[in-house]
Structures are given as structure tokens and as C-alpha cells.
Amino acid sequence: MNRAEPPIKPAPSRLFLSLRAAGTRSVRASLALLVLVSLLCLFGPLASPHPYDRVYRDYVLVAPSLAPHPSATEIDQAIEEIAKRMNVAIESRFRNGGVFSATLVAVQPIDLRALRAFERSDVFSRPRVVGREDAGRRLLIETPIKSAVFLFGTDANGRDLLTRVLVAGRVSLSVGLLASFVALVIGVTYGAIAGYAGGRTDALMMRLVEIVYALPFIFLLIVLVMVFGRHFALIFLAIGAVEWLDMARIVRGQTLSIKRRDYVAAAEALGATAPAILWRHVVPNAAGPIIAYLTLLVPRVILLESFVSFLGLGVQEPLTSWGVLIADGARNIQSAVHLLIFPAIFLGATLGALQNLGNGWRAAFGLPSH
Incomplete structure (x- = not known):
């Protein structure tokens, strides 16, 4: 009996070539911007002299300035x-x-x-x-006299906006990564099983996906909030529980193609179980499209979390997110436009960089762009 062909896995050289293909100037700039924003959000609040929940009653709605206060x-x-x-x-x-x-x-x-x-x-x-x-x-x-500098100004409660924007970045990025991880685990597992099983099982599982697609996300989130209350973990679980649908369809399509390969047939002939084939052969060879879509999923989740927080269903005070800050800025746009400008700049720059990075990955793996 002939030996089974070894599974075709993305070798390090292949991934390296893909990264080089995607490593255009704009993609590198996007990656550098993401690293910068992440470092600022992670370590910036630690270096700030102003706690994010500290209220300065004497400095309410102070305009952005490099000059020290008080005047x-x-x-x-x-x-x-x-x-x-x-x-x-x-x-x-x-x-x-x-x-x-x-x-x-x-x-x-x-x-x-x-x-x-x-x-x-x-x-x-x-x-x-x-x-x-x-x-x-x-x-x-x-x-x-106490001296204080508010680079981004203060909000309507007298809290330092710079520190709050960076703390909000922690929350928004965390929700984006955690919800994307939830969508990744559920979507990859569900899509791989449906694609490999095929037949009636595949048809039944994909009809279930279409049913979930039809459910209004905001209504579902409102019900969850009413039942369990507003909580940070509930937000990313609710978002991740909906965003896995596209991931499942992508992985199913890749699985339908990969399971016809000779090395999968050889593994089946040698008696490998279905979970082993999925784990060792199917998922590794579908890693490219999965990673490419994941880079586009993260900005979608961050934007969705911002929208949910804008509606008042997100994190609770004193914790904040970019969506909460943008909602506060929209309410005070006439008297303090800086409350809207700075969180919008951080959110827009992060979403744009993630979107550009995702398009670069999709081009590297030869996938069509939206």
C-alpha cells in the first residue's frame, strides 16, 4: 500500500512570502499605526497624572491646551x-x-x-x-497652587479626556479582539463540521445559519441586556455570537474544497477520525482565508461595539469606550466640539488601519475584496 501523501500545511516560507506580498507601504503604515494606538492605550493611562475617573470640579469643559492650569x-x-x-x-x-x-x-x-x-x-x-x-x-x-495640563481638555464632568480616550481604547480594542475570538472559534468549528459532513447535515446546519441571520441583532442584544444586565463580558459574547455567521460560511466553502484533496482521502483511508482530519488537515490549510477575514472582522466588531455604546447599551460609567465618548461628544458638540473630535480620530484611525491591513491580507491570499 502506498504511503499517504503528507498534509499540505502553510509552510513558514509560504507565510513569509504572503506577508512580503502584502507588505506594501500603506499596509506597513497601517500596522505601525495599530501598534502605536495599542501601546498608547495600554501604557498611556499608567503614565497619565490624571486617573480616568477623577473629577476636577474646577476644570469642567476645559478646552484642549498645552498651557498649564490654573489660569x-x-x-x-x-x-x-x-x-x-x-x-x-x-x-x-x-x-x-x-x-x-x-x-x-x-x-x-x-x-x-x-x-x-x-x-x-x-x-x-x-x-x-x-x-x-x-x-x-x-x-x-x-x-x-496645583498645576495641571489637559492636552485633550476635560469633559462635562471635569474628567481628563486624554486618559479617558486611552482607557476607552482599551475597552474597544478588547471587545474587538475578544468578540472576534469568539466568532473565530464558533465559526471555524461550525463551518468545518458542516463542510466536511456535507449532505443533509450541511444543508440543515446552513439553514440554521440563515435563520440566525434573519434575527435583528439590536433586538437580541436588548433582550440580553434586560435579562442579564449591562456587563462588559456580555457585550463581546453577544457580538461574537452573531459575527460568527460569516466566518462559518467562509470556512465551510474552504472545507468543501479541501476535503476533495488527495491527502484528505489518504488520511481517511488510513483510518483517521473526522475530528483529526479537521484539526490536522482542513483547518491548517484554510488558515490563510481565515486570518484574512479575521483582520476584517475586528474593525467590524469595534464599530458594532461603538454603535451599541452610542445607543447606551454598552459599558457603564465610569468605564467608557470610544462609542460612549462619541455619544457624549455628540450631545455637547455646540459647547465643546473637542469631546467629539478626539475619540472620533482614534476610532477612525484604528478602523481604517485594520481595514487596510485586512485588504492587504486578502490580496496576499488571492481573495476577492468587498
Whole structure:
């Protein structure tokens, strides 16, 4: 009996040649952009001096700027607000570099515990009493001025937009990758079984795919949210449970072609089981189209998650995603357009880079583009 032909697997040299074929200047630029965005989202919040959920009440809807805060106007507003809380009047005020001095006067002796209002401020630090006159009704204080820079500005709650955009990128990219992984596992398994089984089994399984195709995704997601509540894991599971349909059809088509190869017939003649043939012969030889479609699936999932979050069905505060930030920016577009511009730039650049990378992979494996 002749020895069975060895299974044809994508050799490293073949994958390398495919990568070189896809390695045009635009694809390389897209890959570099994706790496940059991923690194910024991963390590940027760790290096930021502003926590993503920190509320700066003295810096609400601050415009993007490289200049440090507070400005002279912000200092005046902050000291007036503190004086109102302490029920005192400001006799004089003076700023000397990073130190602010003021003379506070009141009808009754000023309780030193009221000076804690300075510590709760986003502009001033803990004050020091320099002088006390008129039986404590007149205080001379000095307090350091806190310096802060908001490169992307702040939102309607006074939170740093740059940190929130990067944290939102973590969520959006995570949902894109995790939901795509769910779609990959379900779609590859389902499509390979349907294509290899053929006959009535294939017809029945593909009719089930068509039925699921007909279900409205948003309605399904709303039902899941009403039953289980809004949760990060539920979002990517719901998205992945729908996006596997196209993957299943692609893998089924590849399986129908691969199962007619001689090495599959030889494996069957040697008594290999169906799961072994699928795992060792069918799926590895369909890896090219699977990877190419996967690079196009990730941006679709990210865009879908953004749309779901835009409708208010996504992650909950204080956690955020690009879709949530874009929805907030759309509500405040007249008063603070920067709330919409920056998350839209990050989302658009990521989706464009992923789409371009996916088209490069499809061209490398000779697949038709959409």
C-alpha cells in the first residue's frame, strides 16, 4: 500500500512570502499605526497624572491646551468659591509664582478647620496660616497652587479626556479582539463540521445559519441586556455570537474544497477520525482565508461595539469606550466640539488601519475584496 501523501500545511516560507506580498507601504503604515494606538492605550493611562475617573470640579469643559492650569481667571473663580463656602471676604490676594497669598476677613473669628476647603479644591493645596489678627477675624494665608495640563481638555464632568480616550481604547480594542475570538472559534468549528459532513447535515446546519441571520441583532442584544444586565463580558459574547455567521460560511466553502484533496482521502483511508482530519488537515490549510477575514472582522466588531455604546447599551460609567465618548461628544458638540473630535480620530484611525491591513491580507491570499 502506498504511503499517504503528507498534509499540505502553510509552510513558514509560504507565510513569509504572503506577508512580503502584502507588505506594501500603506499596509506597513497601517500596522505601525495599530501598534502605536495599542501601546498608547495600554501604557498611556499608567503614565497619565490624571486617573480616568477623577473629577476636577474646577476644570469642567476645559478646552484642549498645552498651557498649564490654573489660569488667573480660574484662580479668581476658585478663591471666590472657597470664600463663599467659608463665609468670609477676601481683602487682598496675590500670586507669586506657584504660591498664592490671600487675606481673609470675617465678622466672627475664622475657624481654622474651614481652611480644609482649600485642600478639597483642584486649584490649591493645603494652606498655611502666615498671620492672624483681630482676634482671629483676619487671616493671612499662603497655599501652593496645583498645576495641571489637559492636552485633550476635560469633559462635562471635569474628567481628563486624554486618559479617558486611552482607557476607552482599551475597552474597544478588547471587545474587538475578544468578540472576534469568539466568532473565530464558533465559526471555524461550525463551518468545518458542516463542510466536511456535507449532505443533509450541511444543508440543515446552513439553514440554521440563515435563520440566525434573519434575527435583528439590536433586538437580541436588548433582550440580553434586560435579562442579564449591562456587563462588559456580555457585550463581546453577544457580538461574537452573531459575527460568527460569516466566518462559518467562509470556512465551510474552504472545507468543501479541501476535503476533495488527495491527502484528505489518504488520511481517511488510513483510518483517521473526522475530528483529526479537521484539526490536522482542513483547518491548517484554510488558515490563510481565515486570518484574512479575521483582520476584517475586528474593525467590524469595534464599530458594532461603538454603535451599541452610542445607543447606551454598552459599558457603564465610569468605564467608557470610544462609542460612549462619541455619544457624549455628540450631545455637547455646540459647547465643546473637542469631546467629539478626539475619540472620533482614534476610532477612525484604528478602523481604517485594520481595514487596510485586512485588504492587504486578502490580496496576499488571492481573495476577492468587498
